[in-house]
Amino acid sequence: MASTSEDELIETIVGFFRETDGLFSATSRPLGLTPQQAQMLCFTQHLQPSFGELAGLLHCDKTNITGLVDRLEKRGLVIRQPDAQDRRMTRVHLTPEGEELTKRFQHAFNSALTSRLRDWTAADRKDLLRLLRSATTALRG
Amino acid sequence: MASTSEDELIETIVGFFRETDGLFSATSRPLGLTPQQAQMLCFTQHLQPSFGELAGLLHCDKTNITGLVDRLEKRGLVIRQPDAQDRRMTRVHLTPEGEELTKRFQHAFNSALTSRLRDWTAADRKDLLRLLRSATTALRG
């Protein structure tokens, strides 16, 4: 396996990672959210994840999730909801306010992103989406 | 852009970002480094950045860099070096120990990544590299 092109791929991935992180910060902080909070809200939008599932998605210890959810719940953006099947579990749901703020974040992030990618062809955007999705499952597995 | 594909693009980017971050954590912590420390060492390897340049590269406030460098310097991985041209500036250099640890980190990250992408075709790798590189400069500008 050619080591130079592998190095190149990694350097590019790291660079993309840093820029994405910067865009997350710049987008979330004006809305009063930390980047971690914004990411958590995005994950909570379509699933109603348990604490353990959130820990897996965010790649952090489960003890970290407690405080994260505490702060979001105190602001009325999410609520804890007991799981009907397993009474050990608690699921996290967005409140209407949380839903609204999440959409605001996504819209702001998206417009920042599209303005920066405005010169891209539709085909390149489609390819990027496909490859990122594929890379994500590859990294996850 | 349609709102459903908006969500999809953002969720994919968030997912990829989280997986990259997870790989960073899993690689750096066994070496006794936080992800932020590992990234700073990588940036310090080829340039000798000033504090302000590091703040720009890492997308954080300059006041944050002071403590970050303090902790790395206390461990003997970097040293502060005054800039000859401008006596306000301090440049960060890797020590030999820092150089060695940085290379260990990069090797570990590299092998973790390549093992996860081993099933990818050469064409997909090439496309991902091209699109990520292009996206990175687009986000940076």
Add this chain to the structure above:
DNA sequence: TATGGATAGTCGAGATCATGGACTAATTTG
């Protein structure tokens, strides 16, 4: 059915990360 063993979430301690405001020293500008 009883009893371990595994799992889900919480709590506390301690370190790191991150921001904003105020400060000093050095440089640049007018």
Add this chain to the structure above:
DNA sequence: CAAATTAGTCCATGATCTCGACTATCCATA
């Protein structure tokens, strides 16, 4: 030379993150 800028530091405050210990609940199996 005076004023404005820039680079780094310090302080206070809050958020993130890990680790170990703990309780409650579920599950497997004898």
